[in-house]
Amino acid sequence: MDVFMPKVQAVAMFKEIALNIKNPNEVVREGISNCYDADAKNIWITIRRNLNGDVEIIIRDDGNGMNIDEIHSFFNLGDSKKMVENIGEKGLGTKTFFKSKRIIISTKCNNENGYIVEMENPWEHLLNGIVPTYTVENGDMQENGTEITISGYIIDNPEKYFNYYSLKDYILWFTAGGNFKNIFANNLMLQSRVKDMNKSPKIHIYDQILNRQCQMTGVHQFAAPSENPKEDPNNRKYKRSVNYCRAFGPFNVETTLNGEYVSLQLYGTVSGVNCRRKVCKLRQSETYKARFGIYLCKDFIPFERANFLLGDEQYYHYHILVNSQNFELTADRNSISNMESATVKWIFNQVEDIFKNNIKPIAEKEYFRMRKEEEESYDAECRVVAMNNYVKKIDLVDNLYINDIPIKKIPQCEYEVALLFAAMLANEKTKKLVEDIKNIISYSSRATTDVICTNYNEEIVLVEIEYKLSNIFKHKHPIGTYDYVVCWKIDLEQNVINQVNNVNTVLVSEGDEKYIVTQKNKKMKVMELSALLNKIYRS
Known part of the structure; x- marks a missing residue:
């Protein structure tokens, strides 16, 4: 029997890891993680352009530094000294640096001699099928x-x-520089499972291109609680709820499954948009729906949204983080690799239970109720404004100048034509203008035909109401669904073919009366109310 050992194509592996990132800022994420692992108290991140015009990312810390073995681990594949339960145990993250023109490391460890390490053109070498090499020489840090x-x-x-x-935004949201372990720092069990629960290095950002800099404590940013918020003078609709914020937690749940210790930690808020705006800087074209919701975390660092756990279409009002050291991550650290395990399913069930019983009821009672009341109040205000504007507008409409009916203005729409038609039928003097119609039985703007009437023979006749006659074709009313058309004015030329539902029709005159006539000689009488009224009152 022959025995063979599988081969590994190192170049392909290095390339795959360097390419397998969702966001280029993950390069900075990896650098910050290494600084945390080195027990740094300060982390400096500098962005600048070198003499060749290339952007340089410089990540410096005052941590323990690296000895020669750790330098080799930095460049090797799958060679990590980290705890198995913590992020980075696979030793793949720093390989994302290889997609560059040069990597330079200056390091000093435990008062030993320092080292200067340089890797030239790593990406070019990988593209040419060559594993890049690096040089190490003594330094004088x-x-x-x-x-x-x-x-x-x-x-x-x-x-x-x-x-x-x-x-700044990415560091505070998606790196060790924006973890939320400070909220659970006093948990003794977590102190034994998560490195440096009580430490939060300061992070200094220097952007020499934009000439901007800042210093910040490396903890995740949540909006400050504000359950009795002040009004926002710039928001007409959501005046107070935009400044509302309610915190939930901290929740810590733990158990044992198949002999394994399992736990989760949850903390978060529900808040208005002004509060959410304060804790994030949206990328171009990014929305609050795309940023907020519920995030899964390991080492208290968010890595993936899981809004399905909330089961709420208004998920983006929540800013909730769920940590578990039992999550196992894919090589790129952007998703869970043990999603189908009983452990993860138990964690998800606990999260859903906490949200359903401890978070959503309070959010609905306070925040969303406030929003609903504001929506109703705003809607009422808009209706009042719309009515006032309508009253002002209607004053500009011409008068009918007909004393026999209680309608002052000429119609402006189909509904007003229907009202005028009904008023004319109710008055003895104007009723005779509508020769064929005696009574209205019903009116509906939703039915196929607007009005059901009776003629003087007590027969049912169907009447379609339009403001302009041309609307009968624009609205595509089927021929056969009306016997009469009542309109305010006729805006069609006579003897010109108009088609509706593949039926040709023309408008014709027979004496003083007008009809829509089909190609099969079906006739629908047209009553132009403006002409009928003018016939008597303005002759």
């Missing part, structure tokens, strides 16, 4: 720590991602 420079990261419009605003 004075203090412990590490500085990594990534030059010419291969991406279109690098300044779109590597700028002050984008980096």
Whole structure:
């Protein structure tokens, strides 16, 4: 029996890892994670252009630095010294740096001699089917720590991602520099499972291209609670709810499944848009629906949204983070690899239960009720404004100047034509103008034909109401669904073919009367109310 060992194509693996990222800022995420692992108290991130015009990302810390073995682990595949339960245990993250023109590392560890490491054209080498090499030489750094420079990261419009605003937001939302473990720092069990639960290094951002800089504490940003918010003078509809914020948690749930310790930690808020706006900087074309909701986390660092756990179409009003060290992540750290496990299913069930019983009822009672009341109030205000505007507008409409019917203005729409038609039938003097119609039985704007009437023989006749006669064809009323057309004015030329539902019709005159006549000689009488009234009152 022959025994064979599978081969690994190192070049293909390096390329795949370097390409397998959703957001170029993940390069910074990996750098910050390494700084945290090195027990850094400060992390400096600098963005600048070198003399060749390439964007450089410089990540420096005052942590423990790297010895020679750790330097080799930095460049090797699958060679990590991290705890198995923590992010980065696969040792793949730093390989995303390879999609660049140059990587330079300056590091010093435990007061030993420092090292300067350089890898030239790593991406070019990989594209040519060559595993890139790196050089190591002694350095003369004075203090412990590490500085990594990534030059010419291969991406279109690098300044779109590597700028002050984008980096600050990304760091606080999706990196170890924006974790929320401070909320659970006193949990003894978590202290043994998550590194440095009580530490939050300061992060300094220097954007030399935009000439912007800041210093921030490396914790996730939640909006401050505000359950009795002030009004926003700039928002006409949601005056108070835009400034509302209610916090939920911290929730910690734990159990044992098949001998394994399982736990989850949940904390979050429901809040108005002004509060959400304060804790994030949306990317171009990004919406609050695309940013907010519920996030899954490991090491208290968000990696994936899971809005299906909320089962709520208004998920984007929530800002909820769920952490579990029992989540196992894919190589790119952007999704769960043990999704179908009993452990993850138990965690999801607990999250759904917490949301259903401890979060949503309060959010509905307070925040969403406030929004609904504001919507109703705003709708009422809009109706009042619309009516006042309509009253002003109607004053400009010409008068009918007919004293025999209680209608002052000429019609402006189909409904007003129907009202005028009914008023004319109710008055003895104007009723004789409508020779063929005696009574109205019913009127409906939703039925196939507007009005059901009777003639003087007590027979049912169907009447279609239009403001202009041409609307009978524009609205595509089928021939056969009306016997008469009542309109305010006729705007069609006579003896010109008009087609509706593949039936040709023409408008013709017979004495003083007008008819729509089909190609099969079916006739529908047209009553032009403006002409009928003018016939008597303005002759």
